Amino acid sequence: MKPGRAATFGKSAAQFLVGCVRQTVTVKPRTEPDGGLLEAVKQWQQVFEHNPVMYFMVDPAGTVINVNTFGAAQLGYTTAELIGRSVLDVFFEEDRDFVRACVALCLETVDQSHTWEIRKVRKDGSVLWVRENAKTMLRADGGPIVLVACENITERKEAENALRQSEAYLAQAQELSHTGSFGWRAATGEITWSKETYRIFQCDEGTKPQIPVMLQRIHPEDRLAVQQTTGRAAREGEDYDHEYRLLMPDGSIKYVRAVARAMRDSGGRVEFVGSVTDITATKEAERRLRESEQRFRAYAETASDWFWETGPDHRVTVISEHSDTVTAPAGLIGLTRWDIAPDADLEPEKWRQHRAALDAHTAFRDLVYRSKDRNGQPIYVRTSGKPFFDANGNFLGYRGVCTDVTAAIRADQAEDALRKAQAELAHVTRVTTLGELTASIAHEINQPLAAVIANADACLAWLQRSPPDLKAAGRSVEWIIEDGKRASDVIRHVRALAKRTEIEMVPLDANLVVREAVALVQREMASHAVSVRMELSSAMPKIFGDRIQLQQVLINLIMNGIEAMEDVHDRPRELAIRSAADGEGAMLVSVADCGVGIDEQAIDRLFTPFFTTKSGGMGMGLSICRSIIETHGGRLSAAPNQSGGATFQITLPLHREEAS
Amino acid sequence: MTERLEPSPPQENADQPIVFIVDDDASMRRALTNLFESVGLKVEAFGSAPQLLHAKPPQVPSCLVLDIRLPGASGLDLQSDLAKADIHTPIIFITGHADIPMTVRAMKGGAIDFLTKPVRDQDILDAVQAAIERDRKRRDFNKTVLNVRSRFESLSSRERDVLALVTSGLMNKQVAAQLGLAEITVKIYRGNIMRKMGAKSLADLVRMSEALGIRPSRSDAQT
Numbered sequence A: 001m002k003p004g005r006a007a008t009f010g011k012s013a014a015q016f017l018v019g020c021v022r023q024t025v026t027v028k029p030r031t032e033p034d035g036g037l038l039e040a041v042k043q044w045q046q047v048f049e050h051n052p053v054m055y056f057m058v059d060p061a062g063t064v065i066n067v068n069t070f071g072a073a074q075l076g077y078t079t080a081e082l083i084g085r086s087v088l089d090v091f092f093e094e095d096r097d098f099v100r101a102c103v104a105l106c107l108e109t110v111d112q113s114h115t116w117e118i119r120k121v122r123k124d125g126s127v128l129w130v131r132e133n134a135k136t137m138l139r140a141d142g143g144p145i146v147l148v149a150c151e152n153i154t155e156r157k158e159a160e161n162a163l164r165q166s167e168a169y170l171a172q173a174q175e176l177s178h179t180g181s182f183g184w185r186a187a188t189g190e191i192t193w194s195k196e197t198y199r200i201f202q203c204d205e206g207t208k209p210q211i212p213v214m215l216q217r218i219h220p221e222d223r224l225a226v227q228q229t230t231g232r233a234a235r236e237g238e239d240y241d242h243e244y245r246l247l248m249p250d251g252s253i254k255y256v257r258a259v260a261r262a263m264r265d266s267g268g269r270v271e272f273v274g275s276v277t278d279i280t281a282t283k284e285a286e287r288r289l290r291e292s293e294q295r296f297r298a299y300a301e302t303a304s305d306w307f308w309e310t311g312p313d314h315r316v317t318v319i320s321e322h323s324d325t326v327t328a329p330a331g332l333i334g335l336t337r338w339d340i341a342p343d344a345d346l347e348p349e350k351w352r353q354h355r356a357a358l359d360a361h362t363a364f365r366d367l368v369y370r371s372k373d374r375n376g377q378p379i380y381v382r383t384s385g386k387p388f389f390d391a392n393g394n395f396l397g398y399r400g401v402c403t404d405v406t407a408a409i410r411a412d413q414a415e416d417a418l419r420k421a422q423a424e425l426a427h428v429t430r431v432t433t434l435g436e437l438t439a440s441i442a443h444e445i446n447q448p449l450a451a452v453i454a455n456a457d458a459c460l461a462w463l464q465r466s467p468p469d470l471k472a473a474g475r476s477v478e479w480i481i482e483d484g485k486r487a488s489d490v491i492r493h494v495r496a497l498a499k500r501t502e503i504e505m506v507p508l509d510a511n512l513v514v515r516e517a518v519a520l521v522q523r524e525m526a527s528h529a530v531s532v533r534m535e536l537s538s539a540m541p542k543i544f545g546d547r548i549q550l551q552q553v554l555i556n557l558i559m560n561g562i563e564a565m566e567d568v569h570d571r572p573r574e575l576a577i578r579s580a581a582d583g584e585g586a587m588l589v590s591v592a593d594c595g596v597g598i599d600e601q602a603i604d605r606l607f608t609p610f611f612t613t614k615s616g617g618m619g620m621g622l623s624i625c626r627s628i629i630e631t632h633g634g635r636l637s638a639a640p641n642q643s644g645g646a647t648f649q650i651t652l653p654l655h656r657e658e659a660s
Numbered sequence B: 001m002t003e004r005l006e007p008s009p010p011q012e013n014a015d016q017p018i019v020f021i022v023d024d025d026a027s028m029r030r031a032l033t034n035l036f037e038s039v040g041l042k043v044e045a046f047g048s049a050p051q052l053l054h055a056k057p058p059q060v061p062s063c064l065v066l067d068i069r070l071p072g073a074s075g076l077d078l079q080s081d082l083a084k085a086d087i088h089t090p091i092i093f094i095t096g097h098a099d100i101p102m103t104v105r106a107m108k109g110g111a112i113d114f115l116t117k118p119v120r121d122q123d124i125l126d127a128v129q130a131a132i133e134r135d136r137k138r139r140d141f142n143k144t145v146l147n148v149r150s151r152f153e154s155l156s157s158r159e160r161d162v163l164a165l166v167t168s169g170l171m172n173k174q175v176a177a178q179l180g181l182a183e184i185t186v187k188i189y190r191g192n193i194m195r196k197m198g199a200k201s202l203a204d205l206v207r208m209s210e211a212l213g214i215r216p217s218r219s220d221a222q223t
Helices: A015-025 A035-050 A069-074 A093-108 A154-176 A195-201 A211-217 A220-236 A280-302 A350-358 A408-438 A440-462 A468-501 A510-527 A549-564 A600-605 A621-631 B027-037 B049-054 B074-084 B101-110 B121-153 B157-167 B172-179 B185-197 B203-214 B218-222
Strands: A054-058 A062-065 A113-121 A127-138 A144-152 A179-185 A190-193 A240-249 A254-262 A269-277 A304-312 A318-321 A363-372 A378-389 A395-404 A506-508 A530-536 A543-545 A573-581 A586-592 A635-640 A646-653 B018-022 B043-047 B062-067 B091-095 B113-115
Touching: A015 A510, A035 A069, A054 A069, A054 A510, A054 B101, A054 B185, A062 A506, A069 A144, A069 A510, A093 A113, A093 A144, A127 A154, A127 A220, A127 B172, A154 A179, A154 A195, A179 A549, A190 A195, A195 A269, A220 A240, A220 A269, A254 A530, A304 A378, A318 A635, A350 A363, A350 A440, A378 A408, A408 A440, A408 A621, A440 A468, A440 A510, A440 B027, A440 B121, A468 A510, A468 A549, A468 A573, A506 A510, A506 A549, A506 B185, A510 A530, A510 A549, A510 A573, A510 B018, A543 A549, A543 A646, A549 A586, A600 B049, A621 A635, A621 A646, B027 B043, B027 B121, B043 B049, B049 B074, B062 B121, B074 B091, B091 B101, B091 B121, B101 B113, B121 B185, B121 B203, B157 B172, B157 B185, B157 B203, B172 B185, B172 B218, B185 B203
Parallel strands: A530 A573, B018 B043, B018 B062, B062 B091, B091 B113
Antiparallel strands: A054 A062, A054 A144, A113 A127, A127 A144, A179 A190, A179 A269, A240 A254, A254 A269, A304 A318, A304 A395, A363 A378, A378 A395, A506 A543, A573 A586, A586 A646, A635 A646
16 A cells, blocks of 8 residues: 555554543543543553554644654654644655645544555654554544554565565566566466566566467467477476477567476475576577588688697697698697698798797797698698687687698799799890990900009109109099099999899989990990980989899890991981980880881880891890889880881889889 | 100290190090100190090190090091191000001001000100101101292292202203203203202202102102
8 A cells, every 4th residue: 555545444453542542531630530430541541652553643733732652752752852843843844745635634534534654754864654544533622633543664665665676676687688487387277477578478468378378479380399398397297498489470580498497386286487588689699600600611611721729738639620631631630830841850940930939829920831731742831820728818729720822832933933034044145245345344444444554654753753743643643543443343333244143122323323334335335436315314213123134224225226326327326315204103214226227017026035136146135124124113115216216215113212 | 664754844835745635534534644744745635536626736746645446436537537637646546455457547547656555654655755756857847848849939940940850860961952951051050049949969959859749759758
């Protein structure tokens, strides 16, 4: 019953008591008191005072006229403190209107009992729940008085609250865990469901759960199994735990798990208390997990990779089963990686580092080593691995993946070999070209040496004068040093051209490369009466390349130009060398002659190996030039000039930092 | 290197000889200039043949030191260009490496010497001295020839006839017979010729007529 709901109170002990009290207090003391009556009043007085019920007498204004000791004590007051005060003082502010209404009701309905539950406030501010039973009586003088008897119901209220709370918690918990509870008396077929169970079954809370209703909801394919399980449990009085599907009204499927404990009531009849959990989400997650696992397995099996696991001692414990069983090596369980690899002795440093990484329990990536496939064929394997640990952080081993990279490595090796062969060929042709340039080179070296000797002779002569001209002698020596350096520069340059085969890509000043190349063939041009016109763009960004190879190309093109002009007698033999940036992240270097020119049809074949128009030529020069330029990411093209002769143009990408 | 040329004291007269250098290599040009200057020679250096051709022809004894391989026109081309321009400055060729056809062509063209780099200082200095000496002689000779020619111009045509016959070794009597003159007349002509030409003897006269090329059959004595 809710607090505040007034209700007529039937004949009860309290009513009886109140009636007695009324008699007691309304009896006026007589001058000659009746001994028996006095005794009765005294007894009732004792009852009034010590009955563990709180009694209040309140006048129509709400003033406390009387209160028993127990009642005052319950509220933490003395009777004297309460008498004469407004009864509203022992109620909470927000409850006072209700109290007034109740008092008013009592006053209107004299002699009728009313009862309600309400909170009272103690002197110390704490709460006292009471059930009040009140009734208005008319005093002898006709004035009304309200008698109130209160019973302390605080404990019950708290228990009720706790229960309500606990029920709320349970309902919340059920909702959160998608778990409902149920009770089932097998003998009577009586079933009780918690709110969440209703929700799971999507049944209206008002409907009475019954076995046919339940069966209706269960997926047709699962009904029989459910009936068998529950039927046997009911017969045997045994616990049961089963999963089944529900077919919901919207056609969706819900997975549930029901667990029940069998008990027997006092009459020995079997009853079950159980839970039913909506495990659709779990089932879905399981399905996804299984799917994901299958997917990864499919990936792993279709890829030529295989997975491995090693223990704390780095010995193989697991190797993934593989559909392609040729590549994945067999019989490795119990071996370490360095037991498997035949290159362990050949590359001790690689393996030392790898073992250090393993001992440090750090992940490793892309270790490539040699191994053998199932047929004993040598293969290259690339592997990466990560350490794994137990919950306490203890190292358990490594897990990782291996890939057969034999094909890639073979391709790399072939490419390396090709590059090497190309470099060798470039070198050979370079040396051949140098052979053709011997006279020019000799001159380039001889020239500064001749200057050195002339200056040295002059120096002696200056010293032998009287008095010796020391200033002129000193100047001569400085020139000797300069010329000596120049000679040694030429030698170094030629040696570089002759010796190096490995390619060294560095940022280069294109104009400097051109000038150095031209210097080497200067004499060749002079002896063929060829003049050179250099039009080099001043603000040239750097290119990225191998100086020697680029000079080889330039020398080759210049020599070709010189030869092309061999038969020119009617006009100056002029070779124009130009450099320019094309504004699109590339630079151009061109060598134009005014010689015999090139046949349009020959242009296509010009750069193919062994194509030559010269009687003694190998036909490798231009082909190698083109491959060198292409190695530099550039292009080499040829075109006839309008005014006769041909132009060879090199396009080279700029050094990336410059280009940005 | 023991027999070095004694550096001659600086001479600031107009007749001081000049060594011309044509070499496209700046450091070689500088070194040769240094070398010649160190022995007190006056030097003018050029980087190319056209530069030299544009310069004023020298009025003093001089020689030309020429790199045989010059860009554009070669040293040999320059040699013939100079000859065409009637510039007879003696040429010394220097070259990185000489081949025989080149040497032959140079020497035929009148080169004094043909030296290969690196040149021995004594060789080139000797060659330069020789060339300058030859140029000086040529210039002196040219001066003499001019002098004799102008005297020759002052002779009458009959006197020139007599001169030609006398210097060819004919006796006065034979000259008179050939020209249909009296012997005494020939004697008078002969005296006039000797005076006009400034010759002290018949031998003098013969040498002069040879220089003038009056006796072409013996004109090879010109050098």
